[in-house]
Amino acid sequence: MECRSQQIQLNPNNKQATLMSQHAGYARVAYNFGLSSFKQGLEADEWRTYVDIKREFNAVKYDKFDWCKELSQNASKNALHNLGDAVTRWKKGQNSFPVYKKRSDRISYQADNGTGTVEVYKKRINLPKIGWVRMREQLRYKGTISKVVVSKRNNRWFVSVLIDCDISNFKHQPPLFDDKQPLGVDVGINTLATCSNGDTYDNPRPLKRYERKLARANRSLSRKVYLSKNWHKAKAVLSGVHYRIGCIREDAHHQASIRIVRKASAIGIETLHISGLLKNRKLAKALSDSALSGFLTLLKYKADRRGIPITEADQFFASSKTCSRCGEKKKDLTLSDRTYHCSECGLDIDRDFNAAINLCPA
Ligand SMILES: [Zn+2]
Structure with a gap:
């Protein structure tokens, strides 16, 4: 039971x-x-x-x-x-x-x-x-x-x-895919998830999309007399915007996680150390908007329910900086470098895709 x-x-x-x-x-x-x-x-x-x-x-x-x-x-x-x-x-x-x-x-x-x-x-x-x-x-x-x-x-x-x-x-068994394989999953801000089989899942970033609406609702609330009738109305509008944002984010996370889990026989992910990244002010907003740790929790939970083993890479494993073909480590890779170019073996590859391959469980 x-x-x-x-x-x-x-x-x-x-x-x-x-x-x-x-x-x-x-x-x-x-x-x-x-x-x-x-x-x-x-x-x-x-x-x-x-x-x-x-x-x-x-x-x-x-x-x-x-x-x-x-x-x-x-x-x-x-x-x-x-x-x-x-x-x-x-x-x-x-x-x-x-x-x-x-x-x-x-x-x-x-x-x-x-x-x-x-x-x-x-x-x-x-x-x-x-x-x-x-x-x-x-x-x-x-x-x-x-x-x-x-x-x-x-x-x-x-x-x-x-x-x-x-x-x-169960009435609703997940449809079985023939091409179940071990998958490495790299999560990020620009693309929510990049998988080692080439699949990518977009990040809707609802907070960014609703930024102006949110600011307007906040401003409107701040101008009302506290606890007045109009204040309650403005408060309802504001919570409506927050609700919408939450729904969009949740939906994207559910869609991506279930699709990944259905295709995977084993999953490899990275260990996020978000608190360190949040100190970077430019990144902080985008990171909390994409709620990556929430996404990974969901992915782990869904994999667990289906008995798919999930491995978390060591926190210091340089999944982005390592070449997925020859294993060479790059020291000078910045966040703005979207492609990974290996000086050893000459591999040119999308940065996130490279990381996903590195995270793929053997
Ligand atoms: Zn290489």
Whole structure:
């Protein structure tokens, strides 16, 4: 058994969207109630468990929050359960002490924790007390639903579904390529990925493309009265631009990584030492725009899931400076040299392609 999760955008009607907001509000209220009770417990030198707090909350909820009768009690129950986890982790020193949730925080609630109250049928999902909500796409995996979280991001609703599934009967096996071979992958700013089989994947650099839009949105926000109605509008515009940028980047990373993984029998990559490169101010912006380490993480994860071995070259391995034909090392290669010319054997080759060949696992 293995876990898979999928996030799908929802197309709720107005009534459903309002209900989801209410559920998220209910989850927040329950969480904050629980946290304040837990803090009182700490002051009185007693450790209140999830069960204690749930009992306390259930005893008062219909008096204190009578509006919650119309809502699914899963929202509050799971919020308290998550609080219980958070304080346990805090006790073990794994994270900091939980803080109260604010209205302005990310809006979300957990609709189910594997109790079977959520049903999925084709492109629809049945959420407790909300009913059948349309989804943008179907669930990719077959299995038992073990967790369902509904959240709102940039005015869009999403559902994140965690499924316990048997991977042997996956519906969507990746198509197998006959020409699977060991691949070296060089990542960079100009080209996101250059592979040793000659494939290249472009880097969309969305931040650069949206630079002016972003600056305008930032300027507009700074001119509004803080927390006024227009300030909130400007803030929504700004977060919309950021959302768009994130989507473009994420999409490019997913497309490139899956294509590489499908063609590879083994993958060789370099170890990025970004923190050193970020000190170069000219490069810093372009580097953070391309989010290369995020891309490599994704590539590693996808290769791992398919059992493709991935080797990381030593941090000091000069993949760009070494000639891929004769092994000669060049000392004076600068970042602006786009072609590699070997003075020993006379090889003329694209710089990134040369590095990719060097990174290719034997
Ligand atoms: Zn050479």
